[in-house]
Amino acid sequence: MAWHLLLLEDEASVREAFALRLRDQGYMVQTAGSGEEALGLLRSFEPDVLVVDLVMPNLSGLDVLARVKQQLPALPVIVLTARGTVKDAVEAMRLGAFDFVAKSIDMDDLLHTLRRATEFLTLQRQVQLHSGQDAARYALDRVVAKSPVTRNFLAQVHELVKNDRVTVLLQGETGTGKQYMGRVIHYNSARAGKPCVEVDCPSIPRELFESELFGHEKGSFTGATGRKCGLLEMAEGGTIFFDEIGDLPLALQAKLLRVLEERTIRRVGGATNIPIDVRVMAATNRNLKEAVAKGDFREDLYFRLNVVTLIVPPLRERQEDIIPLAEQFLTRSALALKKPVRTLGAGAQALLCGYHLPGNVRELSNLIERAVLFCGGTTLEAANFPSDVRQTVSVSGPAVAVTPASTTEAADPSQVHISFQVGTQSLADLEDRIIEEVLARSGGNKSLAAKQLGVTRWMLDRRRKPRS
Numbered sequence: 001m002a003w004h005l006l007l008l009e010d011e012a013s014v015r016e017a018f019a020l021r022l023r024d025q026g027y028m029v030q031t032a033g034s035g036e037e038a039l040g041l042l043r044s045f046e047p048d049v050l051v052v053d054l055v056m057p058n059l060s061g062l063d064v065l066a067r068v069k070q071q072l073p074a075l076p077v078i079v080l081t082a083r084g085t086v087k088d089a090v091e092a093m094r095l096g097a098f099d100f101v102a103k104s105i106d107m108d109d110l111l112h113t114l115r116r117a118t119e120f121l122t123l124q125r126q127v128q129l130h131s132g133q134d135a136a137r138y139a140l141d142r143v144v145a146k147s148p149v150t151r152n153f154l155a156q157v158h159e160l161v162k163n164d165r166v167t168v169l170l171q172g173e174t175g176t177g178k179q180y181m182g183r184v185i186h187y188n189s190a191r192a193g194k195p196c197v198e199v200d201c202p203s204i205p206r207e208l209f210e211s212e213l214f215g216h217e218k219g220s221f222t223g224a225t226g227r228k229c230g231l232l233e234m235a236e237g238g239t240i241f242f243d244e245i246g247d248l249p250l251a252l253q254a255k256l257l258r259v260l261e262e263r264t265i266r267r268v269g270g271a272t273n274i275p276i277d278v279r280v281m282a283a284t285n286r287n288l289k290e291a292v293a294k295g296d297f298r299e300d301l302y303f304r305l306n307v308v309t310l311i312v313p314p315l316r317e318r319q320e321d322i323i324p325l326a327e328q329f330l331t332r333s334a335l336a337l338k339k340p341v342r343t344l345g346a347g348a349q350a351l352l353c354g355y356h357l358p359g360n361v362r363e364l365s366n367l368i369e370r371a372v373l374f375c376g377g378t379t380l381e382a383a384n385f386p387s388d389v390r391q392t393v394s395v396s397g398p399a400v401a402v403t404p405a406s407t408t409e410a411a412d413p414s415q416v417h418i419s420f421q422v423g424t425q426s427l428a429d430l431e432d433r434i435i436e437e438v439l440a441r442s443g444g445n446k447s448l449a450a451k452q453l454g455v456t457r458w459m460l461d462r463r464r465k466p467r468s
Helices: 012-024 035-041 061-071 086-094 108-137 148-162 178-187 206-214 250-262 288-294 299-305 319-337 346-354 360-374 427-441 446-453 457-464
Strands: 004-008 028-032 049-053 077-081 099-102 168-171 196-200 239-243 279-284 308-311
Touching (some): 028 035, 035 049, 049 108, 061 077, 077 086, 178 239, 319 346, 346 360, 360 427, 427 446, 427 457, 446 457
Parallel strands (some): 004 028, 004 049, 168 279
């Protein structure tokens, strides 16, 4: 797309030379020779980026910057100067400039900064496009809360979304939904229209942590071919979410602590402190108090993060939520896999309620997705779930399709034991359950399942079609 620029430069020869070069690069450029003229143009024309000279008579570049940020706070402003100082750069950043660039004949630095500004705008617009969808997906009224434990937890979340500055620490077992609840808090707060940037602490190499988090300047290290914004800058105005913060090495904890205390960052190789406005959230499955006592986690960082702590409850403490969650996952998986599965059978419900779900919500989601994949009808049954899950649950009743007849099943995988409830199940039901069990044991390989059942692949597909 063609980006619209407003170039403010008081020297006519420089203004025309810069405008000509920028147009050659594909930008649509409008120019102004004074701060007053530029502010007048901005009343009827809003460019994508404003490039403003620092030193001008009457209104300086910083004066223009301050007034523009009051009227158009989201407009990226690049300050251009031939003789700027560090003090000028700091003041420009404080006032909200996108960057501070030295004038040069070849304009390489300006062109590079403009590319970054337009990339930032593209990302921002994508965020705005999807934020409405995300806001709907993570709406508070979509959070399953049938159990008293979850309702009590959500009452705390309701209070947190009202204050979009307080730091939040989410603790809980693996798979409980800490990351999901972090998004719920973000998309129901005043920061919902801004980015929610997630940092997977264990996955970032130690030597790249500062560059990834704070960004770097051109030439600051081998391979730094240009300036790069870090994750904290990308989250400006929004939320930064540190996942598995308990696994962050001690040396890096100190660097993060400084950012949380000062709310400024300095890019690697840079000389300027850049203020940031972000909400900080962190999640961990570790007990940080115990980690502090062992010397594995900094006490001062723990206190900085532990402003408000939310304990995300495990699924075994919220039994009433299991079936509503499973139904949500079933609908999502059926759509994604293009399967006609619509309902959760009574046997499947009994199985899920009787299973201890050590992996919590994440395991439940994965189990439903796998079961939907192997389901040949419109109703998800117990037979569609892995045999190791069924073997850990003792379930009875007419709707239960498959239970181990003896402890020898695990030892002899060639045996399939099917329970048949006389008067409540049909021969067709029995055939369906045998086919689905063999198919599940063969890992979904239809050719192998057909061979084990003594039928052709075509016959297997025909028998698995839903009966009218």
